[in-house]
Amino acid sequence: MSSKDTKRLGKGIEALFSSNTDLDIADVVDTIERTDGYQIREIELAKLRANPYQPRKNFDASALNELSLSIQEHGIIQPLIVRKSIFGFDILAGERRFRAAQLAGLSTVPVVVKDFDDESMMELAILENIQREDLNIMEEARAYNSLIERLHWTQQILADRMGKSRAHITNVLRLLKLPETIQNFLEKEELTMGHAKVLLGLESSDSLELANQAISEKLSVREIEKLAQQKKNMTMNSSEKKQVKPKKRVEKDVELAYVENQLIQYLSTKVDISNEKIIIDYVGNEELNRILEVIGLLK
Known part of the structure; x- marks a missing residue:
C-alpha cells in the first residue's frame, strides 16, 4: 500500500x-x-x-x-x-x-x-x-484483522497507526489461529496472552486439552510451559518407539524438543525439529519478515 x-x-x-x-x-x-x-x-x-x-x-x-x-x-x-x-x-x-x-x-x-x-x-x-x-485480547485481535482486511493495511502501518510495536500486532493476530474454544477462553479472560503463546506451539487437540487443564487447575504460564514440553516429549518418544529407534537417539530428541520449545517462544510461531530439519511455520510475507527480523536476517 x-x-x-x-x-x-x-x-x-x-x-x-x-x-x-x-x-x-x-x-x-x-x-x-x-x-x-x-x-x-x-x-x-x-x-x-x-x-x-x-x-x-x-x-x-x-x-x-x-x-x-x-x-x-x-x-x-x-x-x-x-x-x-x-x-x-x-x-x-x-x-x-x-x-x-x-x-x-x-x-x-x-x-x-x-x-x-x-x-x-x-x-x-x-x-x-x-x-x-x-478491549479483551480477542476483541483486539479481531479489530486489528478487520482493519487489515477492510483498509488493506500492512501490519507495519497498523502498528504505526495504533501506536503499538509490530511484534505486538503480529502476536495478537496469531491468536486467531487458535481453536475457537480457546479463543472463547481468552475472550472471557480465563486464559492470558502468555498461556496462548504456549498453546500456539501445540497441535489443536493438545492445545485444547492443556487449555482446559490450565483453567481447571489455575495453572501459571510457567506451569503449562512445562506440561507442553512434556507433551512434546511424549509424542516424540512414542513416534521413536514405533520406528524402533535406539535409546540414545530418544534421549537426543528430548534435548531437541527443549530447543524446539525455546524457538517457539523466541519466534512466537510453531517450530518443528525432526529428521535433521528445522521447520518454521509462518503465514504470509508479513509474518516471514517478522521472523527474519527476529533472527537478524532482515533489518
Missing part, C-alpha cells in the same frame, strides 16, 4: 490533527468538542445506533448500572460524538454513555455531530477502546 493510500484518513481523524500518528482519543474528543461550527445538540436516543465498526462486544453490566445512576444524578457531562447516517446518527465515541442513558430512562442525550468517513470511523472506534484498554 502506498503512502498516498494511508493518508486517505485525512477526511476524518487527521483532519483534526497534523500528520502525527500518535493520537490520543481524549485529544480527539476534546478537539472535536472545541472545533468551531460543531455545537452540542440534544438528539433523541431512538435516532442513535451503535457504531457498526465497534470492536467491543462485551460491556460490564455493573459498571453500566453505576454510570446510569451517575447520569440520573448529574446528567451526561461529556457529549457523545456522532455522525449523520441513513439510519439517523451513528455513534463514533460514547457507546457506554448511550447504553447507560437508556438504563437511566433518558429520552435525549447531548451530542456533537461530525462528518467522518467509514475508514476514520472504524479507526476511531478501535483507537478509543484500545487506548482506554476496554
